[in-house]
Amino acid sequence: MSPASHQTKSSNNNIAGSEDALLAVSGIGFDYENAPILDGVRLSVDRGEFVALVGPSGCGKSTLLNLISGVLEAREGSINTNGLIGRTERLGNVSYMQQKDLLLPWRTVAENSRLGLELNGVGKAESIERVGKLAELFGIADVLDQMPWQLSGGMRQRVALLRAVMPDNPVLLLDEPFGALDAITRRSLQQWLLNVLDTANKAVVLVTHDVDEAILLADRILVMAPDPGRIIADIKVNVEAGTEASDISMSPEFNQIRASILDLLSHQEFVR
Numbered sequence: 001m002s003p004a005s006h007q008t009k010s011s012n013n014n015i016a017g018s019e020d021a022l023l024a025v026s027g028i029g030f031d032y033e034n035a036p037i038l039d040g041v042r043l044s045v046d047r048g049e050f051v052a053l054v055g056p057s058g059c060g061k062s063t064l065l066n067l068i069s070g071v072l073e074a075r076e077g078s079i080n081t082n083g084l085i086g087r088t089e090r091l092g093n094v095s096y097m098q099q100k101d102l103l104l105p106w107r108t109v110a111e112n113s114r115l116g117l118e119l120n121g122v123g124k125a126e127s128i129e130r131v132g133k134l135a136e137l138f139g140i141a142d143v144l145d146q147m148p149w150q151l152s153g154g155m156r157q158r159v160a161l162l163r164a165v166m167p168d169n170p171v172l173l174l175d176e177p178f179g180a181l182d183a184i185t186r187r188s189l190q191q192w193l194l195n196v197l198d199t200a201n202k203a204v205v206l207v208t209h210d211v212d213e214a215i216l217l218a219d220r221i222l223v224m225a226p227d228p229g230r231i232i233a234d235i236k237v238n239v240e241a242g243t244e245a246s247d248i249s250m251s252p253e254f255n256q257i258r259a260s261i262l263d264l265l266s267h268q269e270f271v272r
Helices: 061-069 109-113 115-119 124-135 153-165 183-197 211-217 252-266
Strands: 003-009 023-032 035-045 050-054 076-081 095-097 171-175 203-207 220-225 230-239
Touching: 023 061, 035 061, 035 203, 035 230, 050 061, 050 211, 061 076, 061 171, 061 203, 095 153, 109 115, 109 124, 109 153, 115 124, 115 153, 124 153, 153 183, 183 211, 203 211, 211 252, 220 252, 230 252
Parallel strands: 050 203, 050 220, 095 171, 171 203
Antiparallel strands: 003 230, 023 035, 023 076, 220 230
């Protein structure tokens, strides 16, 4: 894939989306110890759409994911994930993969992979069968009997992602999933992630500090600003199917989008 063009919308249009949106966030506000962290955040993500959130540290990107997943409760506004509106409804029904893989060290790769299914009440025999069907696609079929400590960082992230997608929740949240990996492994897993999610038909939200990663992976990039956290731009990335990721970063379109985002970020107040 390679970007063909882009456009920037005002933050007031972030909620604009189809009636089939799997995720709709409207007017979300959140405070921590009486300090506003997020204010008036609005966005929507359609089925099969990949959206990236970029912005300076402290602007509330991870907090927003915690609100969507149901870990935190908003001060105001509403969050709808495929018809689930209440915070407790969303808990367990939104897939969430964080930067740390959080694999349980006492469980094998196979046992870690089916954890989400077990928590949702799926029987052992069925969960084993479902993990086995996807293990080849995720490149972990040969390590299902190994322990997490035996795996490389990249393989651990593959296992963590399989565990996140196994419950087949319609919304998938990714918080810096490759941030701790070296550059070569990270680029390889970025392309792999695109291939894995290509037919998943989920609404995906990625938080990243890496502008290049956002352009490579996302259909749209939402730029956030701090004090309080809010979305200031919605940048659409049009891509041509079939182009290798290595060709994207060399294109004039890629560099134009990158320059636009970096210009927006450079004008933000980074210090609270």
